[in-house]
Every structure is written in structure tokens, then in C-alpha cells.
Amino acid sequence: MxxxxxxxxxxxxxxxxxxxxxxxxxxxxxxxxxxxxxxxTINMCINCGACVETCPVGALSFKDGKVVWDDKKCCRCDTCIKTCQNNASPKIKYMSAxxxxxxxxxxxxxxxxxxxxxxxxxxxxxxxxxxxxxxxxxxxxxxxxxxxxxxxxxxxxxxxxxxxxxxxxxxxxxxxxxxxxxxxxxxxxxxxxxxxxxxxxxxxxxxxxxxxxxxxxxxxxxxxxxxxxxxxxxxxxxxxxxxxxxxxxxxxxxxxxxxxxxxxxxxxxxxxxxxxxxxx
Ligand code: SF4
Ligand code: SF4
Ligand code: SF4
Missing domain, CATH: 3.20.20.70 (Aldolase class I)
Known part of the structure; x- marks a missing residue:
């Protein structure tokens, strides 16, 4: 799929x-x-981990070298977006049609x-x-x-x-x-x-x-x-x-x-x- x-x-x-x-x-x-x-929205996340450190509610973590976003924990503060130097977001979902x-x-x-x-x-x-x-x-x-x-x-x-x-x-x-x-x-x-x-x-x-x-x-x-x-x-x-x-x-x-x-x-x-x- x-x-x-x-x-x-x-x-x-x-x-x-x-x-x-x-x-x-x-x-x-x-x-x-x-x-x-x-x-x-320009780039894909390169899993550098910088935003994992700054998330105030622990909604971001590492799993198998990749950043994982927990939608339920996220308080939409956008600290991760401000932290990212790569024009990316960790708050991405891969979805089928x-x-x-x-x-x-x-x-x-x-x-x-x-x-x-x-x-x-x-x-x-x-x-x-x-x-x-x-x-x-x-x-x-x-x-x-x-x-x-x-x-x-x-x-x-x-x-x-x-x-x-x-x-x-x-x-x-x-x-x-x-x-x-x-x-x-x-x-x-x-x-x-x-x-x-x-x-x-x-x-x-x-x-x-x-x-x-x-x-x-x-x-x-x-x-x-x-x-x-x-x-x-x-x-x-x-x-x-x-x-x-x-x-x-x-x-x-x-x-x-x-x-x-x-x-x-x-x-x-x-x-x-x-x-x-x-x-x-
Ligand atoms: S860089 Fe931004 S403004 Fe330009 S086309 Fe892509 S999304 Fe649109
Ligand atoms: S969203 Fe940006 S800061 Fe966060 S892991 Fe990905 S590239 Fe690094
Ligand atoms: S917007 Fe980013 S920094 Fe803020 S709670 Fe959600 S994942 Fe964490």
C-alpha cells in the first residue's frame, strides 16, 4: 500500500x-x-534528534534511530518546529489514500x-x-x-x-x-x-x-x-x-x-x- x-x-x-x-x-x-x-513543510525529517530534547511534554522519542511523534501527548506548542534547523517537522504521519x-x-x-x-x-x-x-x-x-x-x-x-x-x-x-x-x-x-x-x-x-x-x-x-x-x-x-x-x-x-x-x-x-x- x-x-x-x-x-x-x-x-x-x-x-x-x-x-x-x-x-x-x-x-x-x-x-x-x-x-x-x-x-x-519543505524537507523531510533527517532524525537528528534536536527536537526530541526540547519537547516539553515528552511527545517525541527515538525508536530504531527514527523520531516518533505521539499525537496524544502533543500539546501543539510548536517548540519542535522552532528547534528544527532543517525546515522539517517531526509531526508527520505516513498515510495511505x-x-x-x-x-x-x-x-x-x-x-x-x-x-x-x-x-x-x-x-x-x-x-x-x-x-x-x-x-x-x-x-x-x-x-x-x-x-x-x-x-x-x-x-x-x-x-x-x-x-x-x-x-x-x-x-x-x-x-x-x-x-x-x-x-x-x-x-x-x-x-x-x-x-x-x-x-x-x-x-x-x-x-x-x-x-x-x-x-x-x-x-x-x-x-x-x-x-x-x-x-x-x-x-x-x-x-x-x-x-x-x-x-x-x-x-x-x-x-x-x-x-x-x-x-x-x-x-x-x-x-x-x-x-x-x-x-x-
Ligand atoms: S517552498 Fe513553501 S511557498 Fe514555496 S512552493 Fe514550497 S511550500 Fe509553497
Ligand atoms: S524534525 Fe528537525 S529537529 Fe526534529 S529530528 Fe527531524 S530534522 Fe531533527
Ligand atoms: S508541538 Fe512538538 S514540541 Fe510541542 S508538544 Fe508537540 S511534539 Fe512536542
Missing amino acids: IKAPVNKIIPSSVVDGPGNRTAIFFQSCNFNCRYCHNPE EEIWEQIEGNIPFIRGITVSGGECTLQADVVRELFAIAKKHGLTALLDSNGSYDFKNHPELLEVSDGVMLDVKADNEERHQWLTGHSIDIVLENLEYLASIDKLEEIRTVCIPGSLENEKTITIVGDILKPYLEKKDIRYKLIKYRHFGVRQQYRDFKEPTEEYMNELKALAQQKGFRNIVII
């Missing part, structure tokens, strides 16, 4: 896609964004669908595919929240069971994307057009930082690429204000955007043909 590392499951979320949804956050990411608000589904099933009367996020959910494509197939059999919609690094075109199996992708477009060119994420932008922009062309682009997301990221250029390039599709479909553009909360100390020198700056970006997105723009 294939299992994937799960960081957390939020039974009911209104910020992870349309309507009320259960959101599943997988551990590990192939990007390392400077502004990441959840850097503890069926085990994840057991935690979702009871939410059915209250949710419209499920969203998988991370970390980067597509790194767990096999488990996500199985999970989505189960969710869809039960009448739920299934969305992916992705950094855009997955080769959707050449691995269509995942999209066959997905209703759409909420795609991060973090920058406008290779240099800025590499600087921000440590990863090429090419596949992200290919996915942007490909997903729109097959009507699987649910939403675009750009984190906005005045100055450093030249968000105006990102919105412009996204608008240019999507121009032929925006006339046919109302694709949502979510403009996310950069906030210091959760960001690693060494990357906290970015400026938080003002309302005025966000509204300027919104006006630009409108000019580029977006009708559904959300600022959060």
Missing part, C-alpha cells in the same frame, strides 16, 4: 478553493521559497470538496490520485494547490481525477523565479497555458511584495499568456499580500504591501482581462 507523508488535515477550510473544503497538507516541497510561510479518506468521510455533509496542498502535493501524485478517485466517487470536487513544477502534460493521470489546479505563478522570468524558489520557471509557465487550454486552471496565485518581485511584470505575463482563454472562462486571480508571519528570520526583510499597492495590482489584472480578482 502506498503511503505519503501528511503534515496536517484541516477538516473545514474556506481559503483553499471554492466553498467549504477539507484541506490535506502533504510534507515536502521541491521549491525553497524565500517567503515561504510554512518552511517546516484510504487512511486519509477515513478522516474526510465524516465531513461530507459540510464540504463541497477536497483540496490537496503542501509542501508540494504533486510530489505525492500516486496517493493523491487514489484519494481523488475515492472523493469523486462520493460526489466531492478535488483540487490541487500546486507550485507548478509537475509535468501535467506528460502525466495526465493526475488531472483525469482532478477538477482543477490552483497554480502559483511566483515571478515573471527565470532569474527572479530561481532567486525566489531555487527552481526554473519554464515548467510553471508551460503549465499555466496547458491547464488553461484544457479548462483545468481553477485559480492563479501570486504572492505580492513591493519592489523585490516586480509583481506588475508577473501579472502582465500571466495576462498575456491567458488572453485567449480569459474571454471564454472567468479564471480567478488571487493576489496574496506578503506577510512576515511564519517566514524564516533571514528572509524577513521584504516589505509588506500597502492596500494602495494591492489595489494598483488589482487594477492591472483587470486591465489584462481578469474579472474575478481576490486580494487576501
